[in-house]
Amino acid sequence: MKKHFLLFGIAAMLFSACNNKSTSPEDSTVTAEKIAHPKAPKAEGSPRILFIGNSHTEFFVSAPILFGEICKANNQPMIIDQLVTMGVSIDKIYEDHKTEAEQNFAKTDKDGNYYDYVVIQESTPVALAELDKYQANVKMITDKIRKNSPDVAFYIYEGMSPMPITDSEYKDYYDEMRENAIAVVKTTKNAGLLRVGDAINDAYNGKADYMYLVKDEDNLRFGESTLHLLNDGGYLQGALLFATLFDKKPIMPKELTLSTGTGDNDDMKKQDVSKAISDPKALEEIAFSNR
Numbered sequence: 001m002k003k004h005f006l007l008f009g010i011a012a013m014l015f016s017a018c019n020n021k022s023t024s025p026e027d028s029t030v031t032a033e034k035i036a037h038p039k040a041p042k043a044e045g046s047p048r049i050l051f052i053g054n055s056h057t058e059f060f061v062s063a064p065i066l067f068g069e070i071c072k073a074n075n076q077p078m079i080i081d082q083l084v085t086m087g088v089s090i091d092k093i094y095e096d097h098k099t100e101a102e103q104n105f106a107k108t109d110k111d112g113n114y115y116d117y118v119v120i121q122e123s124t125p126v127a128l129a130e131l132d133k134y135q136a137n138v139k140m141i142t143d144k145i146r147k148n149s150p151d152v153a154f155y156i157y158e159g160m161s162p163m164p165i166t167d168s169e170y171k172d173y174y175d176e177m178r179e180n181a182i183a184v185v186k187t188t189k190n191a192g193l194l195r196v197g198d199a200i201n202d203a204y205n206g207k208a209d210y211m212y213l214v215k216d217e218d219n220l221r222f223g224e225s226t227l228h229l230l231n232d233g234g235y236l237q238g239a240l241l242f243a244t245l246f247d248k249k250p251i252m253p254k255e256l257t258l259s260t261g262t263g264d265n266d267d268m269k270k271q272d273v274s275k276a277i278s279d280p281k282a283l284e285e286i287a288f289s290n291r
Helices: 010-019 063-073 090-096 098-105 124-129 131-146 170-186 196-204 231-246 280-289
Strands: 048-053 079-084 117-120 153-157 191-194 255-259 268-272
Touching: 048 063, 048 090, 063 079, 063 231, 063 255, 079 090, 079 098, 090 098, 090 131, 098 131, 117 131, 124 131, 124 170, 131 170, 153 170, 153 231, 170 191, 170 196, 191 231, 196 231, 196 280, 231 255, 231 280
Parallel strands: 048 079, 048 117, 117 153, 153 191
Antiparallel strands: 255 268
C-alpha cells in the first residue's frame, strides 16, 4: 500500500485558526468536563458500527480493523462498516461514497435501528478552524443516518493537535480541537466524545509512565504535513474506542493488524503486540482513563 503524504495546506489552515481564536485569557482553555455518553439502542443480534472519516481513521493503521479484532478477543459481536476517504471532510466523504451510503442508510433492522454506533471523524482543517462547517457536516450526515437508525449512538472523534508535541503551539491547537469537538457533541442528539486527542496528549505527557520517544523518534505519530497514528497510537485509539463504548477495559489480543513501517512498500499485517507496541499496559491505562 503506497502511502503518499497528504497536503492539507497546513500553513493556511493554521493561519485561519489563529485568526479565529478566542481572545479570552491565556489560561482559559477547555475544562476537563464530564460529557455524558450516548445511550445505544438495544440490538437484536450483533450490533453494527459505522466509521466515517479520513486518514486519521485509516492510514498506517486502521481503526475499523483494530476495533474489530479487539471486539473478537472480548467475545463482543460487532458488524463493522466504514466510509473512508483520505484527505477530505465529512461532506466530501459522503459525496465520494454516496451510492453506498444511501443504500446502507436506507436499510432497516428488526430492532428498529440499522446502525447502533457511528464514529464521525472530521478533517483537521475543518475541525480546527471551521466550526460552523463542522457542525453543518455532522448535522447533514446524522440526519441521513437517523432516518432508519433513530436511536443510534454517535461518537464525535476528537482530533489531535496538528503540531508536533515539541512545537510551542501544540497546546493551543490541542485546546482548539477539543473545544470544537465538544461544541459539536453539544449540538448533536445522543452524541458523545471519543477522546482521541486527549488520550494522545496524555501519552505525550507521560501519563502511566508512558514514553513516546523511542530512539529519539515519536512512537505515537509520524508525518510531514499531516501526523498520522503509528502502531502505539493505533493501539491506544483501539483500546479507547472499546473502553468508551462499553465502559470497561478490553482484553487486548496478543496479535493485532499493525503497520510494518512508514515507507511506500510497507503495509498492515498481523503482528505480535509485545514486539510491535512499546508499552501496551501504559497505553491501555491511558485509554481507560479517557473513556
